Amino acid sequence: MEQKIDFRSDTVTKPTAGMLDAMMNAKVGDDVYGEDETVSTLETKLATMFHMEAGLFCPSGTMTNQIAIKCFTQPLDEVICDQTAHVYRYEGGGIAYNSMASVRLLHGERGILTPELIEPEINEDNIHYPKTSLVVLENTVNKGGGKCYTLEQIEAVHNLCAIKDLKLHLDGARLFNALVATGDKAASYGHFFDGISICLSKGLGAPVGSVLLGSSATITQARRIRKVLGGGMRQAGFLAAAGIYALDHQVDRLAEDHQHAKALAHVLAKANYVEKVMPVETNIVLFDVASRYKAEEVVRALGKKGILCNTTSIKTIRLVTHLDISSAMIDQTIEAIEKLEV
Numbered sequence: 001m002e003q004k005i006d007f008r009s010d011t012v013t014k015p016t017a018g019m020l021d022a023m024m025n026a027k028v029g030d031d032v033y034g035e036d037e038t039v040s041t042l043e044t045k046l047a048t049m050f051h052m053e054a055g056l057f058c059p060s061g062t063m064t065n066q067i068a069i070k071c072f073t074q075p076l077d078e079v080i081c082d083q084t085a086h087v088y089r090y091e092g093g094g095i096a097y098n099s100m101a102s103v104r105l106l107h108g109e110r111g112i113l114t115p116e117l118i119e120p121e122i123n124e125d126n127i128h129y130p131k132t133s134l135v136v137l138e139n140t141v142n143k144g145g146g147k148c149y150t151l152e153q154i155e156a157v158h159n160l161c162a163i164k165d166l167k168l169h170l171d172g173a174r175l176f177n178a179l180v181a182t183g184d185k186a187a188s189y190g191h192f193f194d195g196i197s198i199c200l201s202k203g204l205g206a207p208v209g210s211v212l213l214g215s216s217a218t219i220t221q222a223r224r225i226r227k228v229l230g231g232g233m234r235q236a237g238f239l240a241a242a243g244i245y246a247l248d249h250q251v252d253r254l255a256e257d258h259q260h261a262k263a264l265a266h267v268l269a270k271a272n273y274v275e276k277v278m279p280v281e282t283n284i285v286l287f288d289v290a291s292r293y294k295a296e297e298v299v300r301a302l303g304k305k306g307i308l309c310n311t312t313s314i315k316t317i318r319l320v321t322h323l324d325i326s327s328a329m330i331d332q333t334i335e336a337i338e339k340l341e342v
């Protein structure tokens with residue numbers, strides 16, 4: 001059987017030899033006692049990089065986001081985010097469950113929120129209304145086809161939140177993809193956000209883990225919430241070592257994933273079964289199938305060629321490039337896309 005080429009997500013990567021070596025050699029201790037030096041190194045490394053005070057290593061991006069929302073809201077508050085946001089759509093309804101907060105959904109262009117969209121949705125102080133207390137941005141925007149915010153857009157939202165006394169959290173599951181694509185500096189981010197969540201297990205290629213960044217006070221509270229959610233981990237340094245290795249060795253190469261995604265988009269745009277391809281900025285390709293097809297039919301046809309991908313709606317298909325997709329696999333996929341009969 002031929003080798004599968006797996007574009008379902010950038011979460012499917014396996015640790016590289018260098019990463020496994022770093023994991024095996026990690027110095028570990030009991031992190032619930034604060035004694036795992038590798039976990040502490042990872043947390044400090046990312047906090048320093050983003051000009052934030054402190055970090056907290058967690059098992060997943062869902063947990064870092066949910067902890068941040070819990071830290072930045074009280075029950076009966078309201079969170080503002082885009083209607084496509086991961087925190088709303090793909091975290092199991094956790095905002096209601098964990099934080100007892102309601103959600104106001106906005107319709108940003110490809111998921112990008114602006115002060116013009118946010119300001120009219122901030123509730124005035126009135127007992128009829130939930131109290132708006134938090135805005136969540138996502139960068140890159142997953143359902144926006146990996147779209148990036150500019151720093152100017154982020155600054156504008158930050159300024160509004162500062163005036164309105166709202167907290168601002170960033171779901172930066174793919175923030176390093178955005179940094180590599182835009183050339184913006186990680187250090188510019190800390191000033192704008194109260195919390196930043198970064199996934200190590202997406203494009204960066206670590207097997208497990210996300211880090212929440214924030215002020216020392218926020219991270220002290222976040223550590224408490226992580227414990228009650230069952231996310232306090234003991235010799236987690238073996239996992240943190242994978243994150244440190246990824247940050248040292250697997251960031252710059254994200255540019256290659258972005259090139260691969262653009263090459264796929266280019267051939268897809270010419271295929272007769274494709275209606276339109278969303279412009280590619282990072283490692284996600286979203287395209288709509290032509291009106292006579294269903295997305296699942298095209299996914300099945302690609303699957304028969306050993307190419308795995310997912311639908312995101314009845315008309316839309318998503319391909320995600322990553323560390324385990326080589327240039328040779330891209331060439332093979334391009335050929336299959338060109339020859340595909342649905």
Ligand SMILES: *Cc1c(COP(=O)(O)O)cnc(C)c1O
Pocket residue numbers: 059060061062063065086087138142171173174199202210
């Ligand atoms: C993957 C992802 C997360 C976190 O997901 P986990 O699987 O819980 O790590 C959060 N936000 C976005 C936009 C994501 O794509």
